Amino acid sequence: MLLVAISVFSLFHPRALEVRVADVAVELHVGSAALPYSLADGADFTLAVPGKIERHFRGGLEIIEEHGELRAIVRMDLETAVASIVAAEIPASGAPIEALRAQAVAARSFLAAAHGRHRGFDFCDTTHCQFLRQPPEPNEKAFQAAESTRGLTLRFREQTIAALYSADCGGHTDASPPGADGYAYSRVACARKGVRRGHGMGLCQVGAAALAAKGKSYLEILTFYYPGATVK
Ligand SMILES: [Zn+2]
Ligand SMILES: [Zn+2]
Incomplete structure (x- = not known):
């Protein structure tokens, strides 16, 4: 474990x-x-x-x-941390389950790949690393989103990537040169226009919710926001 x-x-x-x-x-x-x-x-x-x-x-x-x-x-x-992050990042009220599943895979990828951000511990509970709330109960959607995607991460050349995500990309996500994990973000025209909140790379939470509402699966949402990455 x-x-x-x-x-x-x-x-x-x-x-x-x-x-x-x-x-x-x-x-x-x-x-x-x-x-x-x-x-x-x-x-x-x-x-x-x-x-x-x-x-x-x-x-x-x-x-x-x-x-x-x-x-x-x-x-x-790890799985308890994933469920807690999904609960904190996407309030239970709004997003459809497929958006929560996409968030769960992105959060798990980040946790699995991005170690060593601090001395003496792996992550903090602020926006610097990821938000974390009290672990959700089994009847909550955040718990189910983590459970139904258990173990799945975003991969690039067989390596789990430290997947970034943000609240609202504002209309398009940003490109970046390859990071330590070898993955380079591409600019993606988002499903939703808005005012940018967050850094704008990788999965956009409002865009993911909009895609899920249109019937897209979490796999489709993830390959949309992380072009070239696969889910395994
Ligand atoms: Zn931190
Ligand atoms: Zn967006």
């Missing part, structure tokens, strides 16, 4: 965190004797920045002190 280590809540620059396992709560703060704090893989816990945000996770946990704040790193299996 492939595990990914994601730093969470760093935008809050927490000086205190609360960890709850079953009914036992542990308060940690900068300077706590209990640091570094860890939970083994497979733990079921709630992590909170008191008064600000609280999330439930299943996985391993490590909390360290760094530069006068606390850093929480959650280790979870």
Whole structure:
């Protein structure tokens, strides 16, 4: 099982965190004797920045002190991370399931291929890496999108590519020279015109939703936004 280590809540620059396992709560703060704090893989816990945000996770946990704040790193299996990202990136209200499936394959490709963005963990939970929300429940579309595409990634010359995607390309996506994975993005005229939000490379979330609404499959959506790549 492939595990990914994601730093969470760093935008809050927490000086205190609360960890709850079953009914036992542990308060940690900068300077706590209990640091570094860890939970083994497979733990079921709630992590909170008191008064600000609280999330439930299943996985391993490590909390360290760094530069006068606390850093929480959650280790979870790749498929749980994919489902969480789909839930965060595409709100459940709107997009059809085929758009969510396309997003799941793109997010999985990115997670599998783009390691080493940080020291000590793989990814953060901001736009720098990918948004991450609480893992969805099995009855949610985001969970089903990940489950029904389990293991599939975008490939170029047999290598998984660190697939980029953005909220709205604004009318066309951008080309780029080949990255470390060897894949070069091409300019694609998008199914939707709008105001650009994000970098504009690879899958466009509003465009993917529009294509799915027209009956395109997630495979058609992916080969449209990632010309020359294949899904395996
Ligand atoms: Zn990052
Ligand atoms: Zn677009």
